[in-house]
Amino acid sequence: MIEFRDVSVVYANGARALNHINLAIGKGEFVFLVGPTGTGKSTLLKLVYREVLPTEGTVCVGGQDITRLPGQRVPFLRRRIGVVFQDFRLLPQKTVYENVAYALHVIGTPYREIRKRVGAAVEMVGLGRKMDAFPGQLSGGEQQRASIARAIVNNPPILLADEPTGNLDPEMSQGIAQLLNDIHIRGTTVVVASHDAAVVNALRKRVVVLQHGEIIRDATGGGYGPDEPEIP
């Protein structure tokens, strides 16, 4: 589903974020990207939705080399990828319903279709009762649920999450982890960048550990944290 072949990213200021990365993520897989801060987790995700182009190597998504994708095709790549961030990025003047619907409106989805899909997505994340609330009236966990609903409302085959629990307390974080797993179970390929050991350890998924822009460990059913061995 997602494949990195010998990918390096060097930013304009000379910072080498990723160094010869080779990584394949299969269809329907759930993968955690972990590692200390500044090791290239966000950069790896940005390569997938083409926010960043590799300096070297190729990135394939759904069998398509997206490094060669012309600029005007990028929006159509992004319609097949949902993205969730630490800071939610909800529009404060819009309700939960409107925030989720927004993602469909701006790609020209017909109203009837929007009503159906937004309802389903909001139910899926457990915010059915808070449909008309504004982000400011929600807890952090609920806001993250709304942002996940927006990411999956177009039924993308891929969901990327960059530190989705970074702003949440541990209890809410577990809820979000469960939700991401529910979405994975429906068949979505999920990639989560996180250094939240509790979340990673709770799900026991494939864990890819990055350090200084390189993959130093890739273990299925693994954990993360001080009590885990560095090399399995």
Place this chain on the structure above:
Amino acid sequence: MSLRYLDFLLQETFTGIRRNLFMSMAAVTTIAASLLLLGAVRLLTANLNILAASLGSRFEMQVFLRTDVGREERDSLGRQVSGLPGVSGCRLVPKEEALPDLCRRLDGTVDLDDLGGVNPLPDSFIVRVSDLKEMSAVAARIGRLSGVDEVKDTHQAAETWAAVTRAIQMGGTAAAALLVIAAAVIVSNTIRLTVYARRLEIGIMQLVGATSGSIRLPFLLEGMFHGFTGAVVALAALVAGYGYLHDGARHLVPLMELLPPTGSVFRAQLGALLAVGPALGLAGSYFSVRRYLHV
């Protein structure tokens, strides 16, 4: 693009305008001011040209006869004038023709009945000379003929008038052009602020796969809306203001020929302003969208 999508885009556009109400109003006001000046210059020039035409051609003078001159004397005077050296043409304008002609040019703004059925105009000749240098000599000679009341040697005035008209037209157009540029800059600034105020929306649109065209469109529509509103305001001010000035001028000089404040005159203005306004807004917003909206 479906109609419903357009509806959504319009909603987004108006949200942008509402968020930036103060700047939007500044943009609309400048556009209105520049278009008002543009329209005013056009109307003024048109009126000056009409007045110039009524002053006569540079090669012609008007010879007014005394009102007590009879038909036969008139005709013999005409023959006399035609025979003078330097005169290349002499055309009679009988008072019976002069009055309806004047009324037609005034376009019904003067009621003939107000004159009590009396024709206040004299008979006159339009005398043409072949050489401008002989104008004054010919005028003097005609003036000495008996039965002639007044010779209006207008070529000097006509030339001055034409020069003044040109100066006003050029000066006014230059001032209007400067204002138009200022208006475009202000629209562009407004759109830049809107882009800034909506950067979160823009980021989300890019993330969920909105095309760059549909991300840009609301901003371009916003600029065009400013231009359109400015044009409507300018047009309303022009219609009201011109009607008022026209009536005032007519009150001061009752028989002065002016463009009447009627539909046909404003229709020409309407077309021009409604085209220039939105184009201006579009140009200003396009500049900012290209410059500040990186999609």
